[in-house]
Amino acid sequence: MKKWVLGLGAGLLALGAVVGARTAMFAPEAVADGSKIKVATAAPFDVNQAAEHLGAAVRFKTISNQNAADNELAEWDKLQAWLAATYPKTHAAMSQDKIGQTLVYSWPGSDTAAQPIIMMAHQDVVPVTPGTEKDWKHDPFAGTIADGAVWGRGTIDDKGSLVALFEALEALAIQGFKPKRTIYLVSGHDEEVGGTGAEAASKWLATRKVKALFALDEGGVITSDTPMINAPAMLIGVAEKGYMTLKVTANAAGGHSSMPPKEIGTVNLAKAVVAIHQNQFAQELRGPAAAMVEVFAAKAGGLTRLAVANRWLLGGLITSKMADSPSSAAMLHTTIAPTMLQGSPKENVLPQSANALINYRIAPWDNSALILAKTREVVKGLPVTVEFGEKAPREPTPVSSSTSLGWQLIVASAQAGHGGVIASPYLVVGGTDSRSMAGVSDDVYRFAAITLATTETRMIHGTNEHMTVKNLESLIAFYARLLATAAG
Ligand SMILES: [Zn+2]
Structure with missing residues (x-):
């Protein structure tokens, strides 16, 4: 009996030693930070004007309805004409191709041997659920600016990213930026109902033999109250x-x-x-x-x-x-x-x-x-x-690297505006347009540098969707730094 107890005691001690040693030595495997990247400073931009622009973008009712016959196709034309008028320097610097209503912009890089990068943000939004209109503090399609935020359907998903990308590109173009890597901007027209536009854009890129360093789309954010750590964390989608x-x-x-x-x-x-x-x-x-x-x-x-x-x-x-x-x-x-x-x-x-x-x-x-x-x-x-069922199954995407150069560029560009916030790989449980890019880049990421509390993510596809001016500023600066660092 005594021997048995002694044996158990020794065993527990040994177990405790192993557990302790493993805890002390623990470091995450295969996840890089951004410390090796020298991040460029963001080109200057006017965030109040950007907020006005996001409000204007919300007013175009590019609503993807379940029944496509209900869509107002002219709204996509109007949004695209507005982009061209609002961001003239970007439109002078980048060539534009249209695949249906999906847009592919290219800003040719000087180094033709360098891999290009692909930035993404979709034009369409989901409808407001009938019966919930009265719960909105501001009309969902008025683009009202109030209480330090732009209100309306799409302010986060995904016109916020679309406008922020254009603000960053315009700021760079005004500065006289000349990219070394080619920059592609892919803006799908039907992300909320299947993403056929992004699929076509991917084929368009593939026929041009594009093999991008990375593609970046929506899908992850900075969560302010991350479970397990009770601190902010950048959740960067590496797979869907x-x-x-x-x-x-x-x-x-x-x-x-x-x-x-x-x-x-x-x-x-x-x-x-x-x-x-x-x-x-x-x-x-x-x-x-x-x-x-x-x-x-x-x-x-x-x-x-x-x-x-x-x-x-x-x-x-x-x-x-x-x-x-x-x-x-x-x-x-x-x-x-x-x-x-x-x-x-x-x-x-x-x-x-x-x-x-x-x-x-x-x-x-x-x-x-x-x-x-x-x-x-x-x-x-x-x-x-x-x-x-009727729809063909969609297989899960490949898992992108959390150590690649693309990963490090994104992490470093985001951390430059959010010191001390850790970055983590993340599995996107919904779908984004970027899944179509697996053929043209090994490293496809889903992230926008905006900070949201877990409860705030409910407004995406829900009621009272809004982008704070502070988040908009963070997002534009992130894109401006990333574009200048990755393509400069
Ligand atoms: Zn979206």
Whole structure:
């Protein structure tokens, strides 16, 4: 007995020593900072005028409706004519190509051997949800400037970036800037409804043999109240989850509901949906989420650092903590969301066919074929069929490097305006136009240098979307520094 206790004591001591040593020596793997980059100063610009410009951009109703027939196509023409009139020096310096309503600007660099860079921001916005108009403090399409902010749909997503990019380019052009690397600006017209414009722009670039140093689009911000560290952090998207929908169909004899048979389509469908939902994909700390947790742990210290440094022992603790919140849980696995159910068209009619649509967001390590096969396996034995929905599945993007030159340029240019704020890789769980750029650049990033609290991100696609003048200033200065540093 005594020997056993002694043995256990020695074992615990040894374990404690290993845990302690790993904690002390812990440093995030494969995430670079911006310390090696000499950042250029931002060209001067007038932020109050930029705020007026963002207000003006909001007034063009470039709304991507679910039904494309409802779109007011002339609004895109008007926005583009306004860009040309508002930023004349940029339009003189850059050549412009149009692919439908998607814009590709090129500012040729003097060094033809240098890899170009691609900057992105889309023109369209989502509609205001009917019935919520009255909840807005200011008309969502008036572009009102009040309380130190520009208000309206698109001020953040993504006209804020579009206007800030043009402000930065104009400031550089006025200064007489001559890029060494070619600068491309890609502005998609339909990001909110599929991003066919960005896809076409990517093909356009590929036929011109473009292999960019990096592409930068929206998708991550500086969070002021970052979980785990309770401090600001730059979350730079290095990958996007995939997207797919499966249609589950249960066929059965229809007929009158007064004489229901034993087999009813809706019941079989319900069983299948429950089975699919109960068989969740395992939550794993890997890929961008693992890198993010490592960066946070190095900053946080204490128990967080101890747990992350000793993932071999305490990994389960971290994943279960992250799984508590839907937004961080989404980074750990392919998510399953049964979204639409359909039975018969009338309450006293048995359905001849009942179906469910299940929406999946695919983790970087999964793919659509694997998910279809797994789902079919789960419902084996039930009289249902499982097929892909109408939309073709979209696979997850490759994961971009967190040490590349492009990464370092972005981090350094952002940190020059936000000293001491750490930068972390991040998995974007939604979609952006930049996913189309995987073919023309190995390093595709999603980030805007604006600071938002976690609760403030709700205004994106929600109510009272607004860009503070302070954030607008940060964003323009970030782009101006990045363009001059990367292309200068
Ligand atoms: Zn967007």
